Amino acid sequence: MDSFILKKSILHKDIFGCPSLLLAPMEGVGDRPFRRAMAAVGGFDLACTEFLRVPSNAHVPSLSKRYMADEISPIPLAAQIMGSDPVSMADMAAALVARGAPQIDLNCGCPSNTVTGRGAGSSLLKTPDLLYEIAAALVKAVDVPVTAKLRSGFADISLFRENLLAAQESGISFLTLHPRTKLDGYGPPARWDLIAQAKELLSIPVVGSGDILTVADAHRMLRETKCDALMIGRGAVTNPWTFHEIRSSFSGQPFVKTLESLHLFFSTFIANFPEEWPLRTRINKLKQIASFQFRQNKELEQFRSQVLTGSYAGEEDFLAQVLPLLEKGCFV
């Protein structure tokens, strides 16, 4: 079909000039319960799964079942894959598209040593030729847009331009840049100047990722880098309304966050916990989100360690103890 039309329309501006807003993939944090909770609050255009690791001997049919195309319907959910073998990666991409994936994203950024040791994730940034080969194999294997998410380099940025050009030449539809190297981890500030350089170098759209925590940050990234769309990760965990707030800064229509949406976020989050999760895992998951949200402002910050060290008899108890604090701090 229509892949041409889809490719053209996957990123857009709304009628007020707000660019596409993307929820970032976040392995270990942005899982299905989180994505569904975020979708209940809304405000973003596109989301992406955390990486699905594809070893060269992958059993594609069973691995691909982890992806659910309608997970946050009607918001499209890209499937992100990570690996270093073009053949198994292409097989996996085809299987995911057969399951309804509207977009395949190639992970070229994961810094984990177990991953990079096998030549995948950010390791691909050491070998632009292999990056090209894998991305081109994906583009050939599927008729939906293929995209790639890159860090700025592995140990340094000496191959920055080569990697960007290799990705573009493979035929991908857009590229997301998280401008830190693998060695940087998440430490130093994201180098937005590199997003600006990517925009100047490439003709495909560039999505900017890294350190957008406020509406002002979103506007500054757009202004300083000229990027085509924004992807937000940790800022959205901290403030699930961030996408609405950014959108409303374009439309001029005030956005009012409500207590109902805070409750909806948590009830959706909890309702989507897998049944097999023991109580400890459930509470830890809630604490993980709280550890972000209680950083929103000084009012909340003062309760953070109390919330994180507290003991809770179950989800209900957690909500009974924690939501009143969040309500007070979020709506000051």
Ligand SMILES: Cc1cc2nc3c(=O)[nH]c(=O)nc-3n(C[C@H](O)[C@H](O)[C@H](O)COP(=O)(O)O)c2cc1C
């Ligand atoms: C806990 C965590 C897990 C992440 N997992 C992934 C991942 O699976 N795939 C990926 O491409 N990026 C991953 N990232 C990177 C984010 O998508 C994003 O590019 C980065 O966090 C910078 O954006 P932010 O400052 O808005 O969080 C992860 C980041 C975090 C914090």
